[in-house]
Amino acid sequence: MKNPYILILLIFISCAQKAQEKEETVIKAQDAVTASTDAPKEIAPKGFKECINAIEIKSIPLIEATNFDSFIDEDDHRNVDDNALKLEKIYPEFNKEGYHYRAVNCYRLELSKRFYSVVVTILKGDNEMESVLINYDLNGALIDSKVVSYDEIAEGQSRIESKIEEKKLTINNIFWIDEKKVETTSFLVKANGKIKAVSQEEILIDRVIQQLNLDKQKIKEEFVVSKVQPHNPNETIVVIPEVAGEDDEHLFELNSYIVLVDNTTQKITHTYFESAKTNGWVSDAIILSEISIDTAPYIVTQDTRAFGIRVFYYSMSQPNPYSNKTISLFIKSGETLKEVLHYDVENYGGEWDTQCEGSSTNIKNILIMSEEKTNQYFDIVVKSNITQSKTYIDKNGECNEESKTTSETRVLQFNGTEYVKK
Structure with a gap:
């Protein structure tokens, strides 16, 4: 009677071993899948x-x-x-x-x-x-x-x-x-x-260049300037100088784009363009050094305020030093901007032997809006300070300087198109 029980026991042990082997095989397969998912794949090194x-x-x-x-x-x-x-x-x-x-x-x-x-x-x-x-x-x-x-x-x-x-x-x-x-x-x-x-100012300038359909590679970035109108915070003046011709760092000609932009929509509302042939934005022996925006209160009519663009030039010549700064005043005219004045606000020039002896004249002009009118536009009073200097070797062999400053006043009147001397 014992043999049948022994046979049943052997069969039970054999089945249990096979079940355990199957379970271990499943676990190993799952581990392999997990390992293949989690472990980083080997990549052959390359250049x-x-x-x-x-x-x-x-x-x-x-x-x-x-x-x-x-x-x-x-x-x-x-x-x-x-x-x-x-x-x-x-x-x-x-x-x-x-x-x-x-x-x-x-x-x-x-x-x-x-x-x-x-x-x-x-x-x-x-x-x-x-x-x-x-x-x-x-x-x-x-x-x-x-x-x-x-x-x-x-x-x-x-x-x-x-x-x-x-x-x-x-x-x-x-x-x-x-x-x-x-x-x-x-x-x-x-x-x-x-x-x-990039700042919001740079984003605005970028939008302006896109609207003007200009090639950004031809923009003289160091001369790009912008300024919010102090009397109208929703309006920005932007100046975009476009290279019309360039030989090297100091030899170039610039077309001028001057625009007003609505800060909310970032759309150009007024535009002025002038080519390098007539605007004077040329750098050669006389170097164009700086362009800036002047938002002083140039009230040209009861309801019209102008803004200014100043351009600075200088010469690197030691025997003949020279510098000049101009201002151009602009007003709105329909959907464009109109230039109503172009004037020298600073002029300096002289001759020098590069040692001591020489002479120079320095003129600085201040523009003042008058209460007098011509053709419905307020006159502009120009007050000039003129300094004349002379350097020389005195009787003791030392280099001395003499200077004399005088003042002048003139009036600019609007002729229906622009301001001219009275």
């Missing part, structure tokens, strides 16, 4: 150029709004060579234990032929994800970087989304606390690959 050439290129402009929902499927992940892209220089903790940073996707943008641009998506632990725009020089050295998207699933209260254009980034920082709040900042991608925050 920067090889890495860059293998990255997918996306067209611009585009909206960068990568978030956790972008990585639902396994195919959403891409191999990223973090060594070739030098991610550790941007994220010092990238390879440190405990931080668990992983690059999960990337693509290229053709922002310039002078540098490479790559957008890389980084997982920062399990709850944060961000995409960073990185600019490299043609040899792979880092130039600059900027976070262009961000998502987090711990609190779910903040995100970043961006619009990427050829020379501009518009970044929206989005917050949810009591209600949705969006903070927008703008950045320029410079010709050297640097990413620079």
